[in-house]
Amino acid sequence: MKTAFLCPYFGTFPKHMQLWINSCGTNNDTTFYLFTDDKQNLNYPDNFIVKYTTLEELKDFFQSKFDFKISLSGVYKLGDYKPLYGYLFEDLIKDYDAWGYLDVPDEICGYVSEFVNEEAFKDVDKLMTRGHMTIFKNTPEINRRFMADTGEMFNYRDIFSSEHFFNFEEIAKGSISWIYVNNKWNMNLLNDAVADVSGLFYDFRRSCISDKLEYYRPSKAPSIYAREDGKVYGYFLEKGQVVKREYLYLHFKRRKMQINVPLEADKYLIVPSGFEPYKEVTDDVIKHYAKKKWFYPVFWEEVKKSIVRKFTKNNGR
Structure with a gap:
């Protein structure tokens, strides 16, 4: 179609x-x-x-x-x-x-x-x-x-x-x-087609939407993504095994992405810090890129913006 x-x-x-x-x-x-x-x-x-x-x-x-x-x-x-x-x-x-x-x-x-x-x-x-x-x-x-x-x-x-x-x-x-x-x-x-990773956390945490139109996270598995052969794949470390899944798209909300690949590249890794040269994805590669940051300032910036938006909207109607 x-x-x-x-x-x-x-x-x-x-x-x-x-x-x-x-x-x-x-x-x-x-x-x-x-x-x-x-x-x-x-x-x-x-x-x-x-x-x-x-x-x-x-x-x-x-x-x-x-x-x-x-x-x-x-x-x-x-x-x-x-x-x-x-x-x-x-x-x-x-x-x-x-x-x-x-x-x-x-x-x-x-x-x-x-x-x-x-x-x-x-x-x-x-x-x-x-x-x-x-x-x-x-x-x-x-x-x-x-x-x-x-x-x-x-x-x-x-x-x-x-x-x-x-x-x-x-x-x-x-x-x-x-x-x-x-x-x-x-x-x-x-x-199952959408890789929507939260902008509130440094590591990638994919979210889904329920029939009640509420957000939920289907998995806590460490993950990174890749662009390969015209497709987007997610790599997840589940029970010690690397699991690969295809997605319609990856959404990385308002992240400051470093670009360490040529802009004409069509094969590369997409990790929390940005775009990296492609390499075979192993459990060690996922562990290297999927580390958490407990003091991630974006989280508090977004919380502040959300409060301001709600206050402004509720007082403007």
Whole structure:
């Protein structure tokens, strides 16, 4: 099936941007639409369509789709708009079977069609529930489901006329995922396909999402990841044995990744500190890279940000 990803990104690309582009570029049956104001010279593969624009221009385009004044004062608010892309870019994606959104700076893609296919969409219209990647069937009705009852004291008009961030793209109350739950529209969570490692801890700790839209961690096994032959693999040390699993993508939330491989590389290790030259993954290699840091400052920074966001949002409604 043909899938389109819609990817606005404003500001300076991260230093590992070419690695992200290359990881997407091996998916010949998937198109990546990148909307950006960064015009630096990068090697874009044939399945990329880059549209140079500004956040203000994109806001004007979004505004043309609504009969009320919308708010899009900064890039952070773009997260709320992700589930609307099928509606907002309807003409652009009319020839695709499915569309999705994904994060640009903090993930490496594997082989999309291995996981996003007719079998995955059997009896469902939505794959995954995460802001860093979610995919929908492409129909006019599905693309307008964001307008349905949120189950909360606010609706989509309240969300998109407010400057506050509602986390509409993920699993917060009133989000697109809760709209699906409240209306009994089925979703495929694809937990086994997603390597979502927490940004709160130095070592990689993969999380999943339950049917109740709650996070949980399926394993405490030490782990690292690798990009090999156009795919993403996780290596886990379980009961003294190295276990290898394939994933749709690896998401490494807001990590400061060191780049110790050429930017054109397509085979490398992905470890908590960054990108490292590929080597055969043994138990010793996993132990070397998967060490914990008990005093990891990012944890406390994120806790502080979370408290500030909740306080600001609750006092602004």
